[in-house]
Amino acid sequence: MDTADVIVIGGGTGGYSTALRAAALGLDVVLVERDKIGGTCLHRGCIPSKAMLHAAELVDGIAEARDRWGVKATLDSVDWSALVATRDDIVTRNHRGVEAHLAHARVRVVRGSARLTGPRTVQVELSGPERASGASRFVARRGIVLATGSRPRTLPGLVPDGRRVVTSDDALFAPGLPASVLVLGGGAIGVEYASFHRSMGAEVTLVEAADRIVPLEDADVSRHLTRGLKKRGVDVRASARFLDSEVLEDGVRARVRTARGETLTVEAERLLVAVGRAPVTDGLDLGAAGLTTDARGFVVPRDWARLETEVPGIHVVGDLLPPPSLGLAHASFAEGLLVAETLAGPPSAPVDYATVPRVTYSSPQTAAVGLSEAEARTRGHEVDVNTMPLTAVAKGMVHGQGGMVKVVAEAGGGRVLGVHLVGPHVSEMVAESQLIVGWDAEPADVARHVHPHPTLSEAVGEAFLTLAGRGLHQQ
Template sequence: MTTRATHTADVIVIGGGTGGYGTALRAAALGLDVVLVERDKVGGTCLHRGCIPSKAMLHAAELVDGIAEARERWGVKATLDSVDWAALVATRDDIVARNHKGVEAHLAHAGVRVVRGTARLTGPRTVRVESVRTDSAPGTADRRTLRAHAQDARPHTDLESGVHDFSARRGIVLATGSRPRTLLGLEPDGQHIVTSDDALFAPGLPASVLVLGGGAIGVEYASFHRSMGAEVTLVEAADRIVPLEDADVSRHLTRGLRKRGIDVHAGARLLDTEVLDNGVRARVRTARGETRTVEAERLLVAVGRVPVTEGLGLAAAGLTTDERGFVVPADWNRLETAVPGIHVVGDLLPPPSLGLAHASFAEGLLVAETLAGLPPAPVDYAAVPRVTYSSPQTASVGLSETEARARGREVEVDTMPLTAVAKGMVHGRGGMVKVVAEAGAGQVLGVHLVGPNVSEMIAESQLIVGWDAEPSDVARHVHAHPTLSEAVGEVFLTLAGRGLHQQ
């Protein structure tokens, strides 16, 4: 049995992840009538399978590492009895559940109507939503008709076909996100071969892990499992891990991970893999041309993510994807596609968008304000921070030294180890601050950090880069002593010709 219902709205958002619900909340706050279509749970990958649960687990990993540091470095004779996996998971899930309820409450309070179901574009102005009711008539198909308010003409709806028409000034927002990229011959089974979406939900803690992919996701999972006592091998095909970051960031991070006992192989590739009864056996060709055999209880495939557009009906709306599967905007200032009135946010966007939750929020704000008739303020992707929450952490904003030089900029660079300041010695975990600025006291182009807590330290540098500040602008401000951020201040003092501890 199929039932039909009709709804009207100014904005239809397809996808309830960070970009989607961010768009919906801002659009509703601006007085627009918004419907958000989500086939699973609002919050998307970030809340339920990515950012939030993984950072909860990484916090637990920090606590475990702290016990070892207390005993080995500070003479605090603490020992780790065991890790209660069930209790750890329960805490993680409680954090996720409370965040989920919070998002639902925000949407309800804002007046956003959430429709549970799968949306499909059936034309340049039409969407069909199919869902399965779970209330009084389980299993009953429910077809929703969503129609945008027209400002200059009477809206028309064909109730029989279950489609809605949009006025030219109202919008559809595509925010369907991404999924983990998989490799031929490495089909995830949720136990021995896992992706980043299910790695934290696989049963128990493995004694050994092979991580394929040395980007932020792979490094974070390698770091977590090492903290939990696993033997970890990290394999990256590029010539260095976190290859999108500054080369010095990669170098310091590699040093920090190896110091913790993680076997890091950059410039390496996986030759073949065999699934065993109790794990996997893989052959890896190293950068030196050697072939190594690695056995592990679990193989984590972390080789990137791909946009989710299957079943979205892009062709019916006159849209296409590029060769990588991204939906490319015709107007980056409005994040509007080649079809007027259809906008895109989040992981569907190609670079320079970053595929990061906080960038998706910014994109959602931009699209919502555009739809409300406000002048667009384009997202400044160069000023969006990038963070890897491993131990040690990395945090960067702006251009790397290589990128700046490749763009023809004459640059001046200064680097300072965190252990050159007292608080860095207290932490005793190494790390560094690196600033890339235009030569001749020009503007700051990039700031790159490695070390403890740098995910919290990057906010200052985000403003420095975003506001086109020069080293002298920063040098006149006093940084607290003793802090890790003092090292940031010292580097800017040096670049401004006022160095204290650097000559």
């Protein structure tokens, strides 16, 4: 039997951020992790995928240099082993950094699988070097934090094998670069993988059951992104339904029902299933602590301002949370800070999910914060909307990839409700919009501030100038 102020189950972004902040506030923290500290984001998701997408951007740059700028450059080949080695080095250095940070903060990391035995007690089946000591029991003096993350969903009849049929968790680790890929799912994950494989020369078919890709984003974002992907040669199929598939000796053959009701047969070397993620609670024995999940498997907080469950003292962060939580790593960081501060005592503001940025790291990229135009109207707002093409500013012409800035604001100069971006590097531009929406700024407030020329961010400034009645370059 061991005791701690806080026991955190799960060492992904939500779990380790909770542990670090709680330790910084003087609490004694035990962090239980059965795999690797950093979780899906660090080892199978955010970090390795963005490293690969950066490599894809470099490949695209060679083609642009040759075709658009007269730079006589050619791409001989992609050394897959070298690319993977660089990706893995980035992941390894991040992993070591997080572990060192936890050690410096004096967080006790316990390797093993945890299960609840009561509202304040946890039993851990130890793994690794600690396994010889057998199972251990821990008692939390202040609270337990559930941060066990999620796993990829699949579709009926699709059994991932890690080679021909893969999920987002193992797509990066499948052998080599395929010549063709069928991606099922047009959300952020599916779009990013479609974009990556297209950059690497694969023939890509992207299938989405909804009537547009990235269906949770503004309709204009979907439209611009679809246009950009099609321009690059991705076969985008919205309002399409997967029927069935068979694994062949050299690939996969799948049947898809198209928007017109026709049956399309697609053969590809690899089929990537990217239809969402499901919360992981198996093995936790939630019932032993008096907890339940909803029909989708999420652990629903009783108090969203504290992220506290129906059992006092048990909190939840990360992918175990249902909407309005976003299942994003940076949202998990904010949730971890909130829970740690709640347990330690100092006041902490609830997470404002409406101001958490959403980014798709494809080519072109998308980024957004706040309400879409349709959401704003559905909620009863009368709105003013302005859409500014990136090609209306000089730097947008330099990049030559199209894109837009779309602002949704309350009518008559009221507060900004949402900002939506499509184009190159917009992931690095969205932070300004987060502040604009989060601080309830009005277009006139933003228009008073001067944006640098020539930059892509200048288009953001121009969009607000127009809404404030001071339009300059926008007609």
